[in-house]
Amino acid sequence: MSTVLVIAVAVLVFLVIFQIAKASEYVAILKGEDRSRKENNKINGFFMITFLIAGLIGVYYCNELLVDKTLFAQPSASVQGERVDDMMKLTLVITGIVFVLTQIALFVFAYKYQENDNRKVFFFPHNNTMEIIWTVIPAIALTVLVVIGLRNWFFFTSDAPKESAVVEVTGKQFGWIFRYAGEDGVFGKKYYRMIDPANNSLGLNWRDSADINIKDDPAAHDDIVQDQTMYVVKEKPVKLIINSRDVIHDVGLSAFRLKMDAVPGTPTTLWFTPKYTTKEMREITGNPNYQYEISCDQMCGNGHYSMKGIIEVVTQAEYDEWQAKQKPAYYAAFPDKDPSNQQQAVPVAVDSAKKVTALSSAKSISTASN
Structure with a gap:
C-alpha cells in the first residue's frame, strides 16, 4: 500500500x-518571449543569492548538529591516530575555505552579471596569469597534503619498535582470528591445506603430512589462537601482521584512526600505540558499553555487515593475568598432549594402585582368619 x-x-x-x-x-x-526571459533572469538571480545564504547556513547547521556523531567527538585512541586527526583537520580547513570562497563567487557572479540592457557582454577567452594562479596554487596545496599523508603512511607501516607486542590478524568470511606467539616468542609455520575449521582454523603445522610435504613445527605448539577478541596493552606498541584466509578484507580500526588491507597470500603490517584502556575510553565517551571495534572496511560477501571484532585495551598487569589463563590451541586439538591433563591422570593411577593393594591386603587377612 x-x-x-x-x-x-x-x-x-x-x-x-x-x-x-x-x-x-x-x-x-502572451507577454512576449524577450520580456518573459528578462523577468525569469531577474528571478533566477534573486534565487541564486537566496540559495547561497540558505546553503551556507545549512552547511553550518549540519556541522553543529552532526559533529557529535563523527569520530571527532572522541580523541584518537592511538598515538599514531593523532597524526591522522591533524591531517584531517588541515584538509578540512583548506578544502573548507576553498569551498566557501568558490561557492560565494559562483552565486554572486551569477547574480551580479545577469542580463542587463545597459551593459555590454565582455568576452574573456584567455588569460595566462589567471590560469597559472588557479593551477599552481591548488597543485601546491594538494602536494603538501599528499606529502603529509605519505609521511604518515610510511610511519605506520615502517618497522615497529623492538619492544612491540606482535599479534597476527587473519580475516575470514565473516570474522577475525588472532594469534599470539607462545613462550618461545616465535610464530609457528602454517599452511592453508592444513586448515580445519573445527580444530585448526589457521592451518598450523601440528603434524607431519607426507602427501603435501609438510612437517610438524614445534614452534606452532605453543601459539595462542583467539576468535573475535584481541587483547593489547595500553602505551605499548603493537604490531599487526595481517592476513586473509579467503577473500580480500580490510582491518578497520576507526577508534585508532588506522586501516590496512588483508590480502590472501600477501601479509601486510601495521603498528600503533594505544593511548587509553577500554575502561578509560568508556569514561571519556560517557558510554558504559563502549568497545573498541575491528571492522572489515572492504566489501567481502553477503555477511560483510556482521564482520566485527573486539579489541580490549588493558593494563600490563591485566594482560599478564589474561595471558596466564590462555592455553595453546594445540592442546585443544590434542587434549592428550596437554600437560595439565596428564598431571590429573597420574593421581588417578596412584589411587587405583592403592585400592588394588588395599583389596589384596584385605583378602590376605580374611584368608588368614579363616
Missing part, C-alpha cells in the same frame, strides 16, 4: 511540474 502511495505522489508531482511549465510557456507567448 505504501509503495502505491509513493508512486501516486511521484506521478502527481510530475503532473504539477508539467502543468506549471506549460503555463509558463503560455504566459511567455
Whole structure:
C-alpha cells in the first residue's frame, strides 16, 4: 500500500511540474518571449543569492548538529591516530575555505552579471596569469597534503619498535582470528591445506603430512589462537601482521584512526600505540558499553555487515593475568598432549594402585582368619 502511495505522489508531482511549465510557456507567448526571459533572469538571480545564504547556513547547521556523531567527538585512541586527526583537520580547513570562497563567487557572479540592457557582454577567452594562479596554487596545496599523508603512511607501516607486542590478524568470511606467539616468542609455520575449521582454523603445522610435504613445527605448539577478541596493552606498541584466509578484507580500526588491507597470500603490517584502556575510553565517551571495534572496511560477501571484532585495551598487569589463563590451541586439538591433563591422570593411577593393594591386603587377612 505504501509503495502505491509513493508512486501516486511521484506521478502527481510530475503532473504539477508539467502543468506549471506549460503555463509558463503560455504566459511567455502572451507577454512576449524577450520580456518573459528578462523577468525569469531577474528571478533566477534573486534565487541564486537566496540559495547561497540558505546553503551556507545549512552547511553550518549540519556541522553543529552532526559533529557529535563523527569520530571527532572522541580523541584518537592511538598515538599514531593523532597524526591522522591533524591531517584531517588541515584538509578540512583548506578544502573548507576553498569551498566557501568558490561557492560565494559562483552565486554572486551569477547574480551580479545577469542580463542587463545597459551593459555590454565582455568576452574573456584567455588569460595566462589567471590560469597559472588557479593551477599552481591548488597543485601546491594538494602536494603538501599528499606529502603529509605519505609521511604518515610510511610511519605506520615502517618497522615497529623492538619492544612491540606482535599479534597476527587473519580475516575470514565473516570474522577475525588472532594469534599470539607462545613462550618461545616465535610464530609457528602454517599452511592453508592444513586448515580445519573445527580444530585448526589457521592451518598450523601440528603434524607431519607426507602427501603435501609438510612437517610438524614445534614452534606452532605453543601459539595462542583467539576468535573475535584481541587483547593489547595500553602505551605499548603493537604490531599487526595481517592476513586473509579467503577473500580480500580490510582491518578497520576507526577508534585508532588506522586501516590496512588483508590480502590472501600477501601479509601486510601495521603498528600503533594505544593511548587509553577500554575502561578509560568508556569514561571519556560517557558510554558504559563502549568497545573498541575491528571492522572489515572492504566489501567481502553477503555477511560483510556482521564482520566485527573486539579489541580490549588493558593494563600490563591485566594482560599478564589474561595471558596466564590462555592455553595453546594445540592442546585443544590434542587434549592428550596437554600437560595439565596428564598431571590429573597420574593421581588417578596412584589411587587405583592403592585400592588394588588395599583389596589384596584385605583378602590376605580374611584368608588368614579363616
